[in-house]
Amino acid sequence: MAAPLSAHEARSRWLEHLAGERRASPRTLEAYGFAAARYIAFLERHRGEALTVPGLAEVGAAEVRAWLAHLRSGEPPLSPRSLSQALSAIRTFHRFLDRRLDAPNAAIALVRGPKVKPGAPRPVSEDQARGMIAEPALDPDREDWESARDQAVLTLLYGCGLRISEALSLTRADAPLGAELRITGKGSKTRIVPVLPAVRAAVDGYLAELPFVLEPKEALFRAKRGGALSPRHVQATVQNLRGRLGLAASATPHALRHAFATHLLGAGADLRSIQELLGHASLSTTQRYTEVDAARLLSAYSKAHPRA
Numbered sequence: 001m002a003a004p005l006s007a008h009e010a011r012s013r014w015l016e017h018l019a020g021e022r023r024a025s026p027r028t029l030e031a032y033g034f035a036a037a038r039y040i041a042f043l044e045r046h047r048g049e050a051l052t053v054p055g056l057a058e059v060g061a062a063e064v065r066a067w068l069a070h071l072r073s074g075e076p077p078l079s080p081r082s083l084s085q086a087l088s089a090i091r092t093f094h095r096f097l098d099r100r101l102d103a104p105n106a107a108i109a110l111v112r113g114p115k116v117k118p119g120a121p122r123p124v125s126e127d128q129a130r131g132m133i134a135e136p137a138l139d140p141d142r143e144d145w146e147s148a149r150d151q152a153v154l155t156l157l158y159g160c161g162l163r164i165s166e167a168l169s170l171t172r173a174d175a176p177l178g179a180e181l182r183i184t185g186k187g188s189k190t191r192i193v194p195v196l197p198a199v200r201a202a203v204d205g206y207l208a209e210l211p212f213v214l215e216p217k218e219a220l221f222r223a224k225r226g227g228a229l230s231p232r233h234v235q236a237t238v239q240n241l242r243g244r245l246g247l248a249a250s251a252t253p254h255a256l257r258h259a260f261a262t263h264l265l266g267a268g269a270d271l272r273s274i275q276e277l278l279g280h281a282s283l284s285t286t287q288r289y290t291e292v293d294a295a296r297l298l299s300a301y302s303k304a305h306p307r308a
Contacts, residue, residue: 145209
């Protein structure tokens, strides 16, 4: 009779499943893999022995709560949001153990994560968004095509409300852009996004400068050496722009997506339309933008009203 799989081997198979069958992003794989590794290490220290798949099936709710308490008091201690994300990863791991390795564990469902109050989005202002988009062209250390590329990506985030991953998923066959763009977002949910003339012009400007010949299925946005552009490059670019423009740390690539929604709401768009444009599964997620718009109105009121 073959020896049972170790917990670490099960973790490796789970990550292969997420990458190959679920098409999880590298960032998700890294986060989930790290959470599972810490979970297994804690259980092995707690029990004083190596853990196998049958052992994972016997993990009790008290042990999972002890693991969460360990993370909460660790160095550094995890926030409620991070604890909730870690628990979500472990639940996904145990679902895999149940369905693929015949190791069900009903106790996991008994563990509740900490309550996490979603924070209000932190968008940039219209002037800040324009500045972030215009600034790459003023960087003397970038070649013209790189500046045009960065401007095109940032314009897609702000002008179409795309996530970084969605903008970078565009292929050469998608450009030149038409009046609409079909985007596949989280949960493989597809949505149609209108494309503004300014967005088309930015992408056309990038295509005119692009020094590489691409196949239709290749990623549209390329790195300096010709490979596909990574999300980390976009994040690093925006971090550099923050320093040059004197913006707060909250001015991230995702803040441009937040700004897209907030500025539409301020201009009179209804929540249902914004929900569809952003690809939110729940209207409650989109309703967070009403908090931002209300805060902006109150700020304007306090500055302008004679009784304020």
